[in-house]
Amino acid sequence: MKRISQIPFSPFLIAVLFIGGMQFSVNGPFRDLAALGPPPTPADNQQMVDADGFPIATDPKVELGKILFYDNRLSGDASISCADCHSDEFGWTDGSDLCRGYAGTSHWRNCQTLINSAYFAKLFWDGASKSLEAQAVSAASGGVSGNGEKDMMEERLRQVPAYVERFKAVFGTKWPNLADAWRAIAAYERTLIQTETPFDRYMRGDKSALSEDEIAGMALFEGKAQCIQCHDGALLTDEKYYNLGVPENPAFAEDASRQITFRFEQYAKGVPEEIYRTTKTDLGLYYVTKRPEDMGKFRTPMLRYLLYSAPYMHNGAFYTLEEVVAFYNEGGGEDQITRNFGFGTKTDQIPALGLTQTEQRQLVAFLESTSGEEIRSERPVLPEYGSMILEEGDE
């Protein structure tokens, strides 16, 4: 007591701590929750938008991008399209814990939904792509995703008369250029947006849009459960990277094909040999930065469209939102980096929460309120190959 009394204004500090504890105040800085507005569009890939700034589906660039999105010829053996792993039937993912991957291979991470991906500054769980355009080419050409070779994919497009016409109309080029295919696909993806959710309506002032449980869940989200520390703003993500101690997906210990891909990814991402030899856990952001302190960190996912896009986490470790909430309630899991390397990178921002069963249910109710109606898509008819006409005056 003597020492405490030496601290000036100590009764005041104690009061602040007490009141703060009662209110479960969360360490800032973070942005307030908000309704989602229109997505950004890059300066080098403009597209038509409506009066509110939302990309429109009737834009010829978007129409072209939609067809390309479904076109299996944008892969190595013409067996797989963007839509195969980002299917509207599974919340624009493939519905698996770990993505299916290219024929003869397996992928190694969970497919993320494309709904609202337009808002992300970077793509992939480790933020390896800086735009939807760059993400598309990585997915189409990666050895365990599309395995397409660029010259071959480009010449296939040029062999489809309807594409020659559409690319000419949209991009003004004589022949389709592959880089423009990714632009068109990204433009299409920027129309895959869901802002009409109960949560968004509530944030725009319709206080009847959320149920009592959902409102209670939102209070927990911003308070006792501390979710908002990382899941903030209109997108419900800070787009930063954290290690939560997500448990390993057991498939890696059991499935030969996943083991192949796990090692391939270490090799392909250029880690030092000793790390290639020893790691048994996905190192996440480390592959991009090569800084040990970034090992095991993954980008905070947006908490939208969750109703349709299970399973969750970078490795699909959890199939339900209840499991996810229970995981956080225990303060996350064991740091896989410590297990592999002896030092830790797990965030200290996820203490055990002490949520009651009711509170966990309310939190799940809130997380479901950010989904809105399911967005479905009609598969377009793919244009067929045809002969290329040699034009007069060409050489």
Next chain:
Amino acid sequence: MKALSAAFLVPFVLVAFFGNQNPALPDGDESDLVELGRYLFFDPRLSGDGSLSCASCHIPSKGWADGEALSTSYPGSEGFRNTKSLLNASRVDYFYWDGRLDGSDAETQVRDSITETHFMNMDGRLMLERLKQIPEYVQLFSDALAQEPSFGGTLKAISAFEKTLVTGASPFDLQTMSEQAKQGKKVFDTHCSTCHSGPDFTDGLPHNLGVPDNPAVFDDPVRHATYRAFIKFLGVPGYMNIRQDVGHYSVTKRAKDMGAFFTPSLRQVADTAPYMHNGVLETLEDVVAFYSARGPALSAGEQRGLVAFLHALSGPVPVVDEPSLPRYKAIDNWMEVRN
């Protein structure tokens, strides 16, 4: 044939003959390497989607070619040239019809086949991780190369295996040709041996013979796209509007090489129909008739004799058993062992 003395031929004949009598497998480490190569040659896991092996296009029962006018390609693409036989391929000066690779560098030819988009379209890094997942291969690599499965080791092993694909002595080598074939040889010496010279009946040089186009290359949209992607990759100018096979020009970019293809060996030629770089001629009779039509014209008897002579250039083919391929196996104590 004037330049080809009997003395010059003897060592070759002996090697070829005895190589066939006793399976052409070297001793010791080399034989381990060949054994590894035999497995890998037949393994479709060396292609991107696991659908094609070397043996998909170099089929043992089809003269180690594929019997098609235009070769099978990776799914989603279609071949635009005739598959060459691997028999005696270790003796060529240049690989491929357009001569784009050095014949002394078989490993690069194997690499090209594995990684080329329209052949096997394989990421080499993924390939070696597949091989590491097959315990039998880990053992074979250890025995043959004292290393874990590697991309370079794969190239060494397959090229070592291919070097064993040597044919035995033919009736021509053994001087047991029929009378008709002997008559054909005279025609050959007069009209053919300028380009089809030396022990393998090739000058190892490119020539444009005016072989008719195979219309499938440009009429089939997928073949056309495949061909275009390929000559684009090789840096051929104006590739969008080219409607002929540019041949060796794609290597040199010299006008004189436009439409020129390397003289093929004639050994085992009777086993490897159809013929020419684009498979446009189905039989040896067609080939001889093609040359006769170009002139000088040959009589029907001369043509028959020439065909008989060409048949006399085939010797016994090495017998290779297709291996039963080992399977992927999950690593049991995955979390504990080093990768």
